[in-house]
Amino acid sequence: MVVKTVDKLKELYEIDDYLWIEETVKLLKGKRFEELDLDNLIEELEDLGSEKRHKVESLLKQIICHLLLLEYWDTEYERNYRHWRSEVFNFRDQLNDRITTNFYQYLEENLTKIYQKARKYVQLKSGLDTFPQDCPYTLQQLLDEDWLPKK
Numbered sequence: 832m833v834v835k836t837v838d839k840l841k842e843l844y845e846i847d848d849y850l851w852i853e854e855t856v857k858l859l860k861g862k863r864f865e866e867l868d869l870d871n872l873i874e875e876l877e878d879l880g881s882e883k884r885h886k887v888e889s890l891l892k893q894i895i896c897h898l899l900l901l902e903y904w905d906t907e908y909e910r911n912y913r914h915w916r917s918e919v920f921n922f923r924d925q926l927n928d929r930i931t932t933n934f935y936q937y938l939e940e941n942l943t944k945i946y947q948k949a950r951k952y953v954q955l956k957s958g959l960d961t962f963p964q965d966c967p968y969t970l971q972q973l974l975d976e977d978w979l980p981k982k
Contacts, residue, residue, distance in 0.1 A: 836866040837866060837867070837868055840854060840855070840858075840866070840867070840868035840871075841868050841870075841871065844868060844871045848875075851868070851871070852875070855867065855868065855872060883929070883934075884934065884937060886929065887926060887929050887930065887934045887937070887938060888937075888938070888941065888945055890922050890925050890926040890929070891922075891926060891938055891942075891945055891973060892945050892948055892949045892952075893918065893922040893949075894919055894922045894923055894926065894973050895945065895946055895949035895950075895966070895968065895973065896949045896952055896953050896956075897915045897916075897918045897919045897922070898919060898968060898973070898979070898980055899949065899950065899953045899962055900915050900953055900956075900957065901915045901916065901919070901979065901980065901982070902967075902980040902982065903953075903957075903959060903961055903962055904953075904957045904959060907957070908982070916979065919979070920976065923973075923974060923975075923976050924976070926974065927974060927976070930974070935970070938970055939970050942966055942970055943965070943966065946965070946966035950962050950963075967980075968980070
């Protein structure tokens with residue numbers, strides 16, 4: 832019986848992954864652990880962790896992009912500063928809702944890489960090459976909802 836349930840669950844995963852999730856949750860709630868499709872459950876949990884990590888990285892990149900535009904793109908400042916500031920606020924709000932100790936450490940360890948991606952994007956967007964080589968912001972500044980660079 833248990834082998835058949837696991838096999839059916841594996842088949843279901845290939846056909847309808849959302850229904851597979853619903854069935855897996857039922858098994859977990861019922862503490863029917865021996866019936867779980869562990870291979871696909873592990874894969875889904877790994878994917879979920881990767882998606883969450885990618886989301887916090889993407890939000891931090893967006894914060895950096897908009898702070899760089901605010902600070903360095905002088906010719907567009909008057910026309911766009913309100914938009915850029917509101918975007919910074921929005922992305923910080925989203926990121927601060929998702930931040931955990933683990934994600935904070937991840938962002939701190941990868942700030943240089945994230946900054947380089949943001950820098951390349953704003954260079955392409957603005958046509959400017961005046962952005963600092965190294966990130967001019969600390970992670971604390973980037974997450975602080977009240978902090979903006981001096982203009």
